[in-house]
Amino acid sequence: MITASMREGSVADAIDGVVPRQIIEPADAKELAATLHAASRDTRITVLRGGGTKLGWGRTPHPVDLLVSTARLNTMLVHRHGDMTATAHAGLSLMDVNRELGRHGQWLPIDSAFDAATIGGIVATNDSGPVRHRFGTPRDLVIGVTLALTDGRIIKAGGHVVKNVAGYDLGKLVSGSFGTLAAIVDATFKLLPIPQASATLEASYDEGETLARDVMQVSTSQLEPMAFDVMLDGGEYRLRMLFASSPAAVASQVESAQRLLSRPSAVITGDREMEVWADQTRAPWTGTGAVIRFGWLPAKLAEITTLMQDVQQIAGPVVMVGRVGSGAGLMRVDADTRAQAAVVERLRSSVWVGNVAVLRGTADLKQRLDVWGPPASAVDAARALKQMFDPAGILNAGRGPI
Amino acid sequence: MDERLVEEFRRIAAPENVLREPIKLLTYECDALPHLRETPALVVLPGSAAEVQAVVRLCAKEGVPFVARGHGTGLSGGALPVPGGVVISLARLNRVLEVDIPNRRVTVEPGVTNLEITKQVAPFGYYYAPDPSSQQVCSIGGNVAENSGGAHCLKYGFTVHHVIAVEAVLPSGELVKIGSPLPDAPGPDLLGLLIGSEGTLAVVTKVTVRILRKPETVQTLLAAFNSISEAGAAVSDIIGAGIIPAAVEMMDAVAIRAAEAAVHPNFPPADTILIVELDGPSSEVRELFAVVEETCRRAGATTVEVAPDESQRMRIWKGRKAAFAAMGRVSPNYYVQDGVVPRTKLPEVLGRIAALSKRSGLPIGNVFHAGDGNLHPLICYDERIPGQATLAEEVAGEILTYCVEAGGSITGEHGVGADKRDYMPRMFSDDDLDVMQRLRDAIDPHRLCNPGKVLPTPRLCGEVPGPYRQHPVEAAGLAERF
Numbered sequence: 001m002i003t004a005s006m007r008e009g010s011v012a013d014a015i016d017g018v019v020p021r022q023i024i025e026p027a028d029a030k031e032l033a034a035t036l037h038a039a040s041r042d043t044r045i046t047v048l049r050g051g052g053t054k055l056g057w058g059r060t061p062h063p064v065d066l067l068v069s070t071a072r073l074n075t076m077l078v079h080r081h082g083d084m085t086a087t088a089h090a091g092l093s094l095m096d097v098n099r100e101l102g103r104h105g106q107w108l109p110i111d112s113a114f115d116a117a118t119i120g121g122i123v124a125t126n127d128s129g130p131v132r133h134r135f136g137t138p139r140d141l142v143i144g145v146t147l148a149l150t151d152g153r154i155i156k157a158g159g160h161v162v163k164n165v166a167g168y169d170l171g172k173l174v175s176g177s178f179g180t181l182a183a184i185v186d187a188t189f190k191l192l193p194i195p196q197a198s199a200t201l202e203a204s205y206d207e208g209e210t211l212a213r214d215v216m217q218v219s220t221s222q223l224e225p226m227a228f229d230v231m232l233d234g235g236e237y238r239l240r241m242l243f244a245s246s247p248a249a250v251a252s253q254v255e256s257a258q259r260l261l262s263r264p265s266a267v268i269t270g271d272r273e274m275e276v277w278a279d280q281t282r283a284p285w286t287g288t289g290a291v292i293r294f295g296w297l298p299a300k301l302a303e304i305t306t307l308m309q310d311v312q313q314i315a316g317p318v319v320m321v322g323r324v325g326s327g328a329g330l331m332r333v334d335a336d337t338r339a340q341a342a343v344v345e346r347l348r349s350s351v352w353v354g355n356v357a358v359l360r361g362t363a364d365l366k367q368r369l370d371v372w373g374p375p376a377s378a379v380d381a382a383r384a385l386k387q388m389f390d391p392a393g394i395l396n397a398g399r400g401p402i
Numbered sequence: 403m404d405e406r407l408v409e410e411f412r413r414i415a416a417p418e419n420v421l422r423e424p425i426k427l428l429t430y431e432c433d434a435l436p437h438l439r440e441t442p443a444l445v446v447l448p449g450s451a452a453e454v455q456a457v458v459r460l461c462a463k464e465g466v467p468f469v470a471r472g473h474g475t476g477l478s479g480g481a482l483p484v485p486g487g488v489v490i491s492l493a494r495l496n497r498v499l500e501v502d503i504p505n506r507r508v509t510v511e512p513g514v515t516n517l518e519i520t521k522q523v524a525p526f527g528y529y530y531a532p533d534p535s536s537q538q539v540c541s542i543g544g545n546v547a548e549n550s551g552g553a554h555c556l557k558y559g560f561t562v563h564h565v566i567a568v569e570a571v572l573p574s575g576e577l578v579k580i581g582s583p584l585p586d587a588p589g590p591d592l593l594g595l596l597i598g599s600e601g602t603l604a605v606v607t608k609v610t611v612r613i614l615r616k617p618e619t620v621q622t623l624l625a626a627f628n629s630i631s632e633a634g635a636a637v638s639d640i641i642g643a644g645i646i647p648a649a650v651e652m653m654d655a656v657a658i659r660a661a662e663a664a665v666h667p668n669f670p671p672a673d674t675i676l677i678v679e680l681d682g683p684s685s686e687v688r689e690l691f692a693v694v695e696e697t698c699r700r701a702g703a704t705t706v707e708v709a710p711d712e713s714q715r716m717r718i719w720k721g722r723k724a725a726f727a728a729m730g731r732v733s734p735n736y737y738v739q740d741g742v743v744p745r746t747k748l749p750e751v752l753g754r755i756a757a758l759s760k761r762s763g764l765p766i767g768n769v770f771h772a773g774d775g776n777l778h779p780l781i782c783y784d785e786r787i788p789g790q791a792t793l794a795e796e797v798a799g800e801i802l803t804y805c806v807e808a809g810g811s812i813t814g815e816h817g818v819g820a821d822k823r824d825y826m827p828r829m830f831s832d833d834d835l836d837v838m839q840r841l842r843d844a845i846d847p848h849r850l851c852n853p854g855k856v857l858p859t860p861r862l863c864g865e866v867p868g869p870y871r872q873h874p875v876e877a878a879g880l881a882e883r884f
Contacts, residue, residue: 080744080746082638082642082744082745082746083744083745083746083775084641084745085744105644126586126591136559136563139591139594140559140562140563149837153833153837154833155831155833155834155837156830156831156834157830157834157838159809159810159811159829160744160809161742161743161744161774161775161809161810161811161814162556162774162775163551163555163560163742163771163774163775163776163811163814163815164742164810164811164813164814165548165549165598165811165813165814165815165816165817165818166811166812166813166818166822166826166829166830167818167826167829167830167834167835167838167856168595168598168599168838168841168842168856169549169562169594169595169597169598170595170837170838170841171594172562172591172593172594172595172597173590173591173592173594173595174590174591175590175591175594176587176588176589176590176591177589177590177591178589180590181590192646193641193644193645193646194644195644196644216504219506219615220527220615221615222615222616222617222618222683223683224617224682224683224686245682245683245686246686246689246690248685248689249682249683249685249686249689249690251685252683252684252685252686253683253685253686256683293586294586295582295584295585295586295587296584297505297583297584298504298505298506299502299504299505300505323585326585327584327585328585328586353584354582354583354584355582355584355585355586355587355588357586357588372588372589373588376579376582376587376588376589377578377579377580378572378578378579378580378592380574380576380578381572381576381578381592381845382589382590382592384844384845385590385592385841385844385845387844388840388841388843388844400588400589401588401589401590402589402590
């Protein structure tokens with residue numbers, strides 16, 4: 001018997017224009033599991049929602065019977081500050097988590113472009129931002145999960161110690177699974193101390209060769225930035241490096257970095273620094289254009305800048321941000337859908353680029369291409385796992401990536 | 403195994419790479435947990451990924467269980483053969499395929515040793531971060547299976563944080579690529595699932611790892627304390643000050659005495675010693691190291707010795723790394739346990755272990771990674787005294803109970819393997835374990851891929867881990883346990 005809050009779906013709940021028939025907000029893990037169990041038994045197509053900030057990612061859904069929201073699973077369960085770990089409900093926002101952790105001088109080092117993004121959604125999408133340069137993506141920080149399964153069971157994997165090799169790491173498995181395997185009830189993370197001081201260095205480049213050379217200079221040095229990013233906007237590249245450590249170490253690293261760069265650079269601190277990184281994280285998501293995620297081989301940045309010229313010939317000005325240490329990029333293309341599709345095709349045909357996925361796009365764009373691109377090599381294994389976790393095939397059905 | 407099948411294995415891997423003589427099979431009966439032994443029907447040493455695939459396909463077709471093996475340094479019986487089954491040794495797959503310095507990655511076959519990767523890239527100023535103490539001999543394929551860590555994983559993480567892609571043969575015989583050389587491959591993190599799955603989901607044939615730029619500076623200190631709780635307080639204060647050391651290691655009096663007897667590192671005769679290492683940009687290390695020193699003194703350190711140069715730093719590490727093998731100097735037999743507790747529970751759990759030592763009459767030495775709460779109690783006993791070996795096993799099992807009760811884990815780095823599968827129910831519910839079993843069945847429906855490992859099998863209930871015995875590679879001085 002489900003007592004969770006339940007209501008009819010409305011236009012405000014629409015995913016790519018598809019209005020879910022029913023919205024359920026379970027009050028706890030048990031209700032969440034029971035909801036999924038019932039949906040599986042009745043083969044009701046189900047989409048999981050945290051903050052709803054990335055709900056449009058994926059293929060356009062077929063009719064959605066049920067949207068299950070984690071909004072009421074919103075508790076900070078425990079912050080073991082002495083152990084530098086914390087467990088939070090899936091429906092709690094990253095912002096609230098970090099506000100709570102900050103009281104003890106710690107943080108969960110993940111960036112999100114969206115204020116309302118929840119822990120569950122961030123893990124399920126494995127979404128990341130500039131600080132992945134040092135800390136990796138959410139999958140690198142998750143040390144335990146509780147999952148609600150479509151057979152009504154609630155299970156755990158991992159734990160709340162950082163070092164632990166007992167059993168299969170299901171926390172990693174659900175990272176990037178886009179709600180296709182199970183619902184995340186809560187997740188446990190390793191935490192980091194908030195650095196005492198920080199400063200950001202910014203330099204501008206009007207062409208790619210010099211930019212790529214400077215990036216290589218820093219990459220091969222022994223400098224250890226926390227974030228190392230580039231932004232293409234208005235035809236100009238800005239290189240941004242965040243140094244965070246003790247005050248003297250920050251000052252000394254900034255100085256060394258300035259010496260390595262061939263261009264003059266500005267040192268940015270305080271509120272302005274916060275704004276710069278908020279801009280770096282959010283810029284691809286402003287406006288309404290298509291947002292394309294892509295990866296490149298880090299040493300091929302010069303080739304990527306040439307590719308950006310091709311892209312801008314196809315679609316006019318674009319906004320691109322990239323983590324130059326790992327080669328993780330996001331691009332916003334504001335042109336019409338035909339041009340957007342041509343950009344995706346151009347990126348997919350490049351030998352330097354891979355994992356090209358359309359994260360945000362109109363239904364029209366999504367009809368022109370597969371947002372996820374070609375299936376991965378181990379697709380059969382992924383499908384076998386999907387079949388095992390979700391035999392009725394209800395979770396995020398057809399929206400992918402599996 | 404019938405001759406027709408043996409012939410087929412010979413056809414795949416050439417006759418000289420298929421071993422059946424009892425004397426040759428002996429080497430493969432166990433890994434570095436030698437009290438667990440089984441004799442396989444044969445050992446095959448494929449020379450390429452295609453041969454591995456052909457071997458697995460044949461096993462799948464004929465319903466023959468198979469166990470992948472790297473260099474046999476595992477400490478949980480993860481490479482224990484299945485009687486009548488096949489051992490797939492990856493020792494011949496030992497080529498370094500690509501060293502890509504500009505993109506900071508190296509691709510190797512699974513039989514390449516952990517240290518070989520660092521050797522390949524050291525001339526360029528890079529290294530491979532995970533550093534299990536067997537790194538001179540352990541294989542990268544084994545590291546992937548076990549999600550190996552090392553003394554420096556507090557700051558740098560485990561194998562799972564440094565491997566970006568693998569090529570692997572699934573139990574069906576399908577050769578697949580998992581992970582991606584480029585970031586953000588869409589979909590569930592199969593690579594994260596595979597790493598640490600202890601050879602139960604696939605046989606890895608190629609591994610691409612990230613390499614890191616060598617830190618500008620490394621500094622190490624050795625602090626002596628009158629009690630483990632003072633040393634523990636120092637660790638809490640260091641981490642509480644926002645410092646993440648590259649390594650934080652602790653040894654108690656029993657372990658110090660043993661290390662002194664074996665390798666004479668000239669450790670102070672303290673109740674507890676603490677080794678703290680910082681690395682990174684010079685300016686940062688210099689500033690934070692002063693804080694670490696001061697914190698140790700404030701916490702009651704009787705002496706604080708800063709290694710003035712690389713040779714003194716190596717001396718400190720030599721003493722620490724020798725601690726396990728050195729126990730042989732102070733006890734005829736000993737048993738190495740591997741458990742984890744939340745760092746703040748260290749004093750409480752160490753207190754329980756001390757009480758257990760007193761109650762059982764067995765001395766217990768403690769050497770551990772204090773930064774991440776990974777305990778390695780060394781339980782000393784004498785097998786010539788009737789009942790002591792059994793008592794040591796019971797004591798070792800009891801310690802795992804303390805770890806679980808403190809909110810920790812039954813294994814931090816040695817793995818579950820065949821050794822600890824029956825302890826899994828202490829950490830996980832029946833439902834948790836059932837889902838793990840079903841996941842495994844989804845990938846390996848015929849249960850041929852390293853069966854009998856990781857998950858408990860009811861008929862084997864009551865088995866307990868056995869005592870420590872020196873592994874041949876240890877005896878030869880090639881590796882030390884951590």
